[in-house]
Amino acid sequence: MRQQFTGTEEYIADDALLADVNAAIVLEKPLLVRGEPGTGKTMLAESLSKALGLRLIRWHVKSTTKAQEGLYTYDVVQRLNDSRFGGGDVGNISHYIKMGPLGEAFSSNEQVIVLIDEIDKADIEFPNDLLRELDEMAFDIPETKETICAQKRPIVLITSNAEKELPDAFLRRCLFHYIEFPTPERMRQIVHAHHPNLDGELISAAIDRFYFLRRVDGLRKKPSSSELLDWLAVLSRMGASPELIRSQVPLMGALIKREQDVALLAQLRARRRL
Amino acid sequence: MFTLLLYHLRSNGILVGTHEWLTFLRGIQCGLATNIDGLYQLGRTTLCKTEAEFDAYDQGFLGAFEGVEFAETLFEEMLHEQLRKWLEDGTVAEGELVEPDIPIDKLMEELQKRLEEQTEQHDGGSRWVGTGGRSPFGHSGRASHGVRVGGQSKNRSAISVATERKWQSYRTDKRLDSRDLQVVLKQLRQLTPTGDWQLNISSTIRKTVANGGEIELDFQRERKNRLHVVLLLDSGGSMEPHARMVEQFFTAFSESKGFKSFQSWHFHNVPYGRFFSESKTESIETLMQQWTPHHRIVWVGDACMAPYELYSPTYHSNMRGIDWIQRITQTCPKSIWLNPENPNYWNHPTIQGISRVVSMKSLTLEGLAAGIQVLR
Numbered sequence: 001m002r003q004q005f006t007g008t009e010e011y012i013a014d015d016a017l018l019a020d021v022n023a024a025i026v027l028e029k030p031l032l033v034r035g036e037p038g039t040g041k042t043m044l045a046e047s048l049s050k051a052l053g054l055r056l057i058r059w060h061v062k063s064t065t066k067a068q069e070g071l072y073t074y075d076v077v078q079r080l081n082d083s084r085f086g087g088g089d090v091g092n093i094s095h096y097i098k099m100g101p102l103g104e105a106f107s108s109n110e111q112v113i114v115l116i117d118e119i120d121k122a123d124i125e126f127p128n129d130l131l132r133e134l135d136e137m138a139f140d141i142p143e144t145k146e147t148i149c150a151q152k153r154p155i156v157l158i159t160s161n162a163e164k165e166l167p168d169a170f171l172r173r174c175l176f177h178y179i180e181f182p183t184p185e186r187m188r189q190i191v192h193a194h195h196p197n198l199d200g201e202l203i204s205a206a207i208d209r210f211y212f213l214r215r216v217d218g219l220r221k222k223p224s225s226s227e228l229l230d231w232l233a234v235l236s237r238m239g240a241s242p243e244l245i246r247s248q249v250p251l252m253g254a255l256i257k258r259e260q261d262v263a264l265l266a267q268l269r270a271r272r273r274l
Numbered sequence: 275m276f277t278l279l280l281y282h283l284r285s286n287g288i289l290v291g292t293h294e295w296l297t298f299l300r301g302i303q304c305g306l307a308t309n310i311d312g313l314y315q316l317g318r319t320t321l322c323k324t325e326a327e328f329d330a331y332d333q334g335f336l337g338a339f340e341g342v343e344f345a346e347t348l349f350e351e352m353l354h355e356q357l358r359k360w361l362e363d364g365t366v367a368e369g370e371l372v373e374p375d376i377p378i379d380k381l382m383e384e385l386q387k388r389l390e391e392q393t394e395q396h397d398g399g400s401r402w403v404g405t406g407g408r409s410p411f412g413h414s415g416r417a418s419h420g421v422r423v424g425g426q427s428k429n430r431s432a433i434s435v436a437t438e439r440k441w442q443s444y445r446t447d448k449r450l451d452s453r454d455l456q457v458v459l460k461q462l463r464q465l466t467p468t469g470d471w472q473l474n475i476s477s478t479i480r481k482t483v484a485n486g487g488e489i490e491l492d493f494q495r496e497r498k499n500r501l502h503v504v505l506l507l508d509s510g511g512s513m514e515p516h517a518r519m520v521e522q523f524f525t526a527f528s529e530s531k532g533f534k535s536f537q538s539w540h541f542h543n544v545p546y547g548r549f550f551s552e553s554k555t556e557s558i559e560t561l562m563q564q565w566t567p568h569h570r571i572v573w574v575g576d577a578c579m580a581p582y583e584l585y586s587p588t589y590h591s592n593m594r595g596i597d598w599i600q601r602i603t604q605t606c607p608k609s610i611w612l613n614p615e616n617p618n619y620w621n622h623p624t625i626q627g628i629s630r631v632v633s634m635k636s637l638t639l640e641g642l643a644a645g646i647q648v649l650r
Contacts, residue, residue: 015315022306023315023319024319029297034324080482084487168323171324172293175297175319176319176320
């Protein structure tokens with residue numbers, strides 16, 4: 001029987017996302033999910049794991065992460081230490097092979113979900129180093145002459161903030177989904193989930209302002225959901241009134257971080273467009 | 275019918291490869307696209323690689339399937355009440371997709387004729403107006419092309435989604451991203467072993483373990499890129515339209531780790547004795563004392579100006595703009611000039627003049643790749 005993902009109570013996914021997730025499951029292809037920060041890319045994996053009852057294995061990618069680390073590492077120092085000072089079964093190399101997230105997923109007897117989070121943070125060649133592994137869901141460990149091959153192909157979700165472009169060869173192997181920025185209504189729900197005690201009037205005013213700023217032409221960096229949340233937190237602490245938010249943008253520094261953008265908004269304000 | 279989609283997508287600039295296309299077809303086989311909405315979604319997730327392609331995808335999808343949605347109200351009145359009733363509660367019959375290549379006016383004519391002939395309810399089959407089946411008339415049918423008569427359109431939403439063009443603002447034709455640039459820039463290196471011999475700890479450990487624990491030391495010399503890169507950017511007014519692109523080049527160069535040194539300076543249209551940076555002004559004389567033939571000079575500018583700017587000496591120096599460019603090129607012979615203007619307009623006198631002194635390439639990925647051959 002084919003598993004179907006229909007979203008969970010906390011995570012309301014739109015039809016397009018559901019269709020793409022299910023396509024990825026059926027076609028056994030990694031699903032690359034892109035979208036601005038704060039659009040719930042990582043949450044998707046969590047809710048998918050909950051909905052399908054499968055274990056989730058996360059791999060948070062950093063700028064220093066190497067593809068090899070995702071498969072396995074061979075702890076030679078521990079082995080040398082054991083051989084010199086006793087302890088451990090030095091003859092058995094497999095004792096010193098530690099699986100990375102992908103290795104763990106491939107060697108699991110059950111189907112699991114693998115989340116490769118923020119793949120664009122890593123080195124520019126990183127995705128290319130994983131091509132074969134993701135295609136065949138298998139890799140070799142030369143040290144033990146073993147081949148790890150997934151019994152049940154894991155569901156692979158990959159998220160990216162588009163900080164770096166990903167190589168074509170990699171993109172060809174993935175299904176692609178773009179999570180749209182939440183609509184104002186959806187944003188209200190998100191804000192409510194984070195700040196349940198805030199005044200509704202204040203939230204409306206702030207959300208209006210926020211979407212207005214996002215529409216300003218020529219901004220280098222549009223404010224994101226998490227910045228809206230921070231902004232709201234500060235606004236409520238300083239006791240800003242909804243009227244103040246409507247008439248100007250108090251504490252704009254929480255939303256607009258680039259010097260050029262601040263200058264642009266100042267210009268607009270001077271021309272009374274803000 | 276699907277091949278038609280492929281060609282429509284390709285002609286809209288989405289370069290669908292065999293790999294993706296087979297995935298798409300496999301998805302259809304696996305039953306992921308039971309209606310046109312599903313088809314739209316499946317196609318988008320398998321065939322598009324970035325949201326920038328969504329708009330082109332919508333256009334291509336429309337091109338291939340728009341005929342499906344046509345004239346909802348036109349025929350409604352012509353239908354007898356009875357006929358309409360069973361059309362409304364009909365169910366979808368399984369049917370193969372067929373490929374009729376009938377122009378729409380012919381279809382209309384034919385529909386009218388058949389409506390006159392038809393007297394009874396009809397579901398499935400390939401001729402009469404009805405539900406399901408392969409007739410181009412009726413609704414919920416599987417003809418790839420035809421006229422819907424009554425019923426809730428199962429096929430409409432994907433098309434109307436596609437006509438919204440809501441992805442238009444994500445579109446970036448002729449995208450030039452700094453990833454591609456950085457990949458090209460990687461070719462720009464001269465690796466030479468320099469410095470003292472150093473202990474390579476990780477390979478020492480590896481070799482020692484392979485040696486059964488007997489310490490085996492591995493010394494290596496570091497390999498370093500010896501290249502110094504100097505980026506000279508025209509920040510004159512006529513460069514304004516190219517600001518984004520220049521910025522991308524700047525980002526690519528400055529993030530490209532591994533140059534022995536990297537510096538960038540600005541000038542207006544043409545250098546007159548001084549270069550500027552955000553914080554300071556430096557005379558070209560001073561800079562040129564630091565520069566050696568190892569320095570690679572990359573000019574970025576449109577080279578478009580009034581000829582006197584290039585060919586007349588200024589009041590504080592008798593060096594002309596072109597002389598400065600010439601002197602710098604003599605000191606650092608490996609120089610290129612990247613020009614954002616379309617090469618078709620390069621017959622401008624000052625562009626011609628400068629390109630006789632420095633090798634000029636266009637400010638594109640291809641131009642940079644060609645330029646790197648000069649710089650190496």
